[in-house]
Amino acid sequence: MLKVQDLHKHYGGSHILRGLSFDLKPGEITVVMGRNGVGKTTLLKSLMGVVPVTSGSITLAGEAIDKLKTHQRVRAGLGYVPQGREIFGRLTVLENLQMGLASQPAGTPLRDELFQLFPVLAQMRHRRGGDLSGGQQQQLAIARALAPGPKVLLLDEPTEGIQPNVIQDIGRVIKHLAHDKGLCVVLVEQYYDFCEALADQYLLMQRGEIVMRGRGADMKADSVRERLAI
Ligand SMILES: Nc1ncnc2c1ncn2[C@@H]1O[C@H](COP(=O)(O)OP(=O)(O)OP(=O)(O)O)[C@@H](O)[C@H]1O
Numbered sequence: 001m002l003k004v005q006d007l008h009k010h011y012g013g014s015h016i017l018r019g020l021s022f023d024l025k026p027g028e029i030t031v032v033m034g035r036n037g038v039g040k041t042t043l044l045k046s047l048m049g050v051v052p053v054t055s056g057s058i059t060l061a062g063e064a065i066d067k068l069k070t071h072q073r074v075r076a077g078l079g080y081v082p083q084g085r086e087i088f089g090r091l092t093v094l095e096n097l098q099m100g101l102a103s104q105p106a107g108t109p110l111r112d113e114l115f116q117l118f119p120v121l122a123q124m125r126h127r128r129g130g131d132l133s134g135g136q137q138q139q140l141a142i143a144r145a146l147a148p149g150p151k152v153l154l155l156d157e158p159t160e161g162i163q164p165n166v167i168q169d170i171g172r173v174i175k176h177l178a179h180d181k182g183l184c185v186v187l188v189e190q191y192y193d194f195c196e197a198l199a200d201q202y203l204l205m206q207r208g209e210i211v212m213r214g215r216g217a218d219m220k221a222d223s224v225r226e227r228l229a230i
Pocket residue numbers: 011014016034035036037038039040041042043083
């Protein structure tokens with residue numbers, strides 16, 4: 001579904017992504033782990049076209065997308081939940097969700113499914129984004145990314161700064177989206193237990209490279225937690 005080959009990214013003279021390659025399947029959750037600064041956020045921004053890459057190819061369902069602009073990648077089927085959520089604090093919940101449809105033809109309606117996934121957003125639909133709790137804002141950011149009906153969902157640290165009960169709700173939704181709805185989910189995370197609970201597949205990064213990969217069920221046997229601490 002999402003295939004990346006030999007992806008390189010520099011920021012000025014710093015070589016941040018060093019030849020990443022992977023091929024992700026629909027219906028699977030792939031967690032991308034690694035310590036601060038290894039390039040996880042840069043990887044997601046590169047996939048979305050938020051930053052230009054140096055070289056490498058990115059294909060989505062067989063179509064090259066690396067020359068497309070970000071909004072065109074959204075139209076092609078990528079959904080992105082950025083680190084820190086980046087919701088619009090002065091807009092209402094409903095207006096934030098409608099922003100998620102900006103790449104779609106005018107008049108495209110919001111699907112009820114978004115409110116079924118996150119009932120709290122239905123209750124709060126007329127509240128300003130800035131008045132929501134961190135967990136509610138995270139749910140809003142995920143729902144906004146889902147609004148155009150993506151095939152691939154990229155999530156950057158969705159548990160950051162969120163209380164445990166909301167983390168569980170978000171975990172359930174992510175599993176449902178992948179395992180019942182067939183989305184290809186890429187989850188960048190620092191919270192190991194959340195990764196282990198959700199991963200069908202894992203990628204472990206160090207200094208811009210994937211140094212280990214395997215099935216989620218093998219994360220314990222592969223000592224991934226210990227490797228993250230090194
Ligand atoms: N716009 C930028 N200009 C220059 N260097 C950058 C820029 N953005 C990130 N970097 C550097 O690239 C490296 C990778 O950063 P990145 O944010 O991708 O890491 P990360 O693994 O997501 O870390 P974190 O878990 O802290 O978010 C870091 O050394 C960072 O300082």
